Amino acid sequence: xxxxxxxxxxxxxxxxxxxxxxxxxxxxxxxxxxxxxxxxxxxxxxxxxxxxxxxxxxxxxxxxxxxxxxxxxxxxxxxxxxxxxxxxxxxxxxxxxxxxxxxxxxxxxxxxxxxxxxxxxxxxxxxxxxxxxxxxxxxxxxxxxxxxxxxxxxxxxxxxxxxxxxxxxxxxxxxxxxxxxxxxxxxxxxxxxxxxxxxxxxxxxxxxxxxxxxxxxxxxxxxxxxxxxxxxxxxxxxxxxxxxxxxxxxxxxxxxxxxxxxxxxxxxxxxxxxxxxxxxxxxxxxxxxxxxxxxxxxxxxxxxxxxxxxxxxxxxxxxxxxxxxxxxxxx
Amino acid sequence: xxxxxxxxxxxxxxxxxxxxxxxxxxxxxxxxxxxxxxxxxxxxxxxxxxxxxxxxxxxxxxxxxxxxxxxxxxxxxxxxxxxxxxxxxxxxxxxxxxxxxxxxxxxxxxxxxxxxxxxxxxxxxxxxxxxxxxxxxxxxxxxxxxxxxxxxxxxxxxxxxxxxxxxxxxxxxxxxxxxxxxxxxxxxxxxxxxxxxxxxxxxxxxxxxxxxxxxxxxxxxxxxxxxxxxxxxxxxxxxxxxxxxxxxxxxxxxxxxxxxxxxxxxxxxxxxxxxxxxxxxxxxxxxxxxxxxxxxxxxxxxxxxxxxxxxxxxxxxxxxxxxxxxxxxxx
Numbered sequence: 001x002x003x004x005x006x007x008x009x010x011x012x013x014x015x016x017x018x019x020x021x022x023x024x025x026x027x028x029x030x031x032x033x034x035x036x037x038x039x040x041x042x043x044x045x046x047x048x049x050x051x052x053x054x055x056x057x058x059x060x061x062x063x064x065x066x067x068x069x070x071x072x073x074x075x076x077x078x079x080x081x082x083x084x085x086x087x088x089x090x091x092x093x094x095x096x097x098x099x100x101x102x103x104x105x106x107x108x109x110x111x112x113x114x115x116x117x118x119x120x121x122x123x124x125x126x127x128x129x130x131x132x133x134x135x136x137x138x139x140x141x142x143x144x145x146x147x148x149x150x151x152x153x154x155x156x157x158x159x160x161x162x163x164x165x166x167x168x169x170x171x172x173x174x175x176x177x178x179x180x181x182x183x184x185x186x187x188x189x190x191x192x193x194x195x196x197x198x199x200x201x202x203x204x205x206x207x208x209x210x211x212x213x214x215x216x217x218x219x220x221x222x223x224x225x226x227x228x229x230x231x232x233x234x235x236x237x238x239x240x241x242x243x244x245x246x247x248x249x250x251x252x253x254x255x256x257x258x259x260x261x262x263x264x265x266x267x268x269x270x271x272x273x274x275x276x277x278x279x280x281x282x283x284x285x286x287x288x289x290x291x292x293x294x295x296x297x298x299x300x301x302x303x304x305x306x307x308x309x310x311x312x313x314x315x316x317x318x319x320x321x322x323x324x325x326x327x328x329x330x331x
Numbered sequence: 332x333x334x335x336x337x338x339x340x341x342x343x344x345x346x347x348x349x350x351x352x353x354x355x356x357x358x359x360x361x362x363x364x365x366x367x368x369x370x371x372x373x374x375x376x377x378x379x380x381x382x383x384x385x386x387x388x389x390x391x392x393x394x395x396x397x398x399x400x401x402x403x404x405x406x407x408x409x410x411x412x413x414x415x416x417x418x419x420x421x422x423x424x425x426x427x428x429x430x431x432x433x434x435x436x437x438x439x440x441x442x443x444x445x446x447x448x449x450x451x452x453x454x455x456x457x458x459x460x461x462x463x464x465x466x467x468x469x470x471x472x473x474x475x476x477x478x479x480x481x482x483x484x485x486x487x488x489x490x491x492x493x494x495x496x497x498x499x500x501x502x503x504x505x506x507x508x509x510x511x512x513x514x515x516x517x518x519x520x521x522x523x524x525x526x527x528x529x530x531x532x533x534x535x536x537x538x539x540x541x542x543x544x545x546x547x548x549x550x551x552x553x554x555x556x557x558x559x560x561x562x563x564x565x566x567x568x569x570x571x572x573x574x575x576x577x578x579x580x581x582x583x584x585x586x587x588x589x590x591x592x593x594x595x596x597x598x599x600x601x602x603x604x605x606x607x608x609x610x611x612x613x614x615x616x617x618x619x620x621x622x623x624x625x626x627x628x629x630x631x632x633x634x635x636x637x638x639x640x641x642x643x644x645x646x647x648x649x650x651x652x653x654x655x656x657x658x659x660x661x662x
Binding site: 017086 | 350351387388390
């Protein structure tokens with residue numbers, strides 16, 4: 001069957017609100033630097049927002065950032081995610097469509113509002129995320145555009161979606177649809193705390209062959225495999241997973257494919273804001289895999305995309321990624 | 332009487348939506364590059380937004396940017412401007428308060444929504460602005476915090492407010508309040524097209540002593556004085572205006588005070604986005620004037636603030652302006 005898309009992602013549809021913060025603020029608020037924590041009420045979100053410095057709003061969401069990257073690289077991408085009928089929902093929809101991603105999910109009327117992620121950027125460029133899931137947690141299985149999923153080489157899902165109940169059920173349905181159509185399922189573990197909450201589910205999907213391509217950073221992989229031995233974790237996670245991709249911050253990234261390991265170094269860059277580094281690395285790899293690019297080159301494409309993202313504030317690419325790839329890693 | 336504030340500004344309360352655009356797009360849309368044009372309906376705003384690239388949202392508004400700069404420099408500032416009871420209104424209120432500016436204007440229920448300015452940033456860093464004034468055009472005189480105006484050394488107004496009827500009336504009332512309290516009135520001409528629309532009003536205020544401190548860029552000053560001779564315009568505008576400040580892009584800026592001319596060069600900087608350069612120059616000068624800083628040094632402070640703003644996207648300062656001044660122009 002013909003495929004209209006390279007990658008269709010399902011993810012939280014979030015607008016990021018980024019502001020600078022000192023390390024002391026992160027400590028006082030009892031946050032774990034570099035992690036994502038959920039805020040369960042709008043009041044909690046408002047209270048934190050009131051304490052934050054003046055910020056800037058940029059569309060975000062992990063899987064949404066990834067498909068925006070795929071589209072920026074010239075890939076064909078779609079996105080499924082729930083926003084509310086409000087201004088931030090309009091911003092999210094505008095921005096993802098403006099990057100060339102097909103986005104057809106119908107907005108949800110009434111409360112809660114569109115998801116927002118309050119991101120505190122510390123002087124070292126690390127981001128500490130506080131997410132109010134809002135409308136995003138009410139993505140029902142009925143909102144899935146199943147034709148879009150069937151028409152895509154890869155269905156890409158984020159671990160974050162396992163937190164709220166409705167999207168978790170929707171994900172399971174989406175996986176069925178993709179598998180029935182003979183498509184690959186790619187998955188990102190998202191966050192260490194997310195693995196603490198849903199590790200059993202994730203391990204089952206890794207072991208039973210549900211996940212064809214797995215993305216994780218090193219900490220997440222170790223948490224998933226319940227070990228502190230990277231080599232053991234690679235063997236464990238790669239067993240039923242076709243392609244395993246592990247990002248390692250300034251140590252670069254590695255991939256396992258057919259028991260062969262590929263390592264790529266990180267690209268030198270002045271770190272401004274690490275938000276979206278993993279998302280854009282995944283974009284490069286997914287673009288490559290779906291466009292007949294060898295895996296080692298796909299990893300280099302991911303590294304260039306990640307370097308672009310962390311050189312500025314916000315998790316969506318600003319530079320022309322196609323031109324950047326041609327310049328940095330000529331074919 | 333004691334003054335609680337150095338500067339209280341009245342201005343449009345706007346959230347900027349900034350996106351990159353090619354020169355060809357500006358031409359196709361029939362826009363005048365570097366200018367501000369008004370959009371009179373939400374439909375017009377939505378139609379342009381739909382054609383724009385993915386953007387980022389940052390609080391803006393000319394006079395609001397200026398008081399945010401005054402506060403960032405350590406000055407005491409207040410702001411008066413109308414937002415709606417919506418998400419962009421919350422963003423605006425949060426951001427101006429987070430910079431340390433007092434902001435007490437009550438939100439306005441119902442339609443229209445909070446003002447937004449669709450800003451197209453061309454590769455040369457110039458910004459072409461398309462403003463939907465929304466709630467901002469309904470600032471009534473009754474919304475003025477007159478105690479705040481009386482308690483400020485300087486009342487700062489933007490020419491843009493002369494476009495909509497209610498704020499124009501509110502400005503006239505605000506000027507009365509300030510004058511009765513023996514305060515100075517500072518005014519920015521805002522935009523050449525704005526002068527085309529309201530030049531008679533502006534000339535009257537320049538000639539009858541209403542305006543104590545006048546800010547303009549070179550083009551605006553020439554338009555106001557209906558001449559193309561800068562020297563003649565300086566003499567003409569300075570007659571009844573105590574301090575005349577003229578910004579001249581890469582040629583720096585000049586001030587006239589007691590018939591003496593002060594020139595300052597522009598600071599070398601990589602131009603990313605010129606949005607807010609004039610606003611922040613005014614911030615430096617107003618901060619200086621209200622804090623016993625000599626006028627020539629105040630102008631240098633303005634130049635450093637303007638250079639900071641144009642080195643990044645968005646019209647609110649990101650760097651620590653106090654530290655920057657101490658580093659760049661030690662006392």
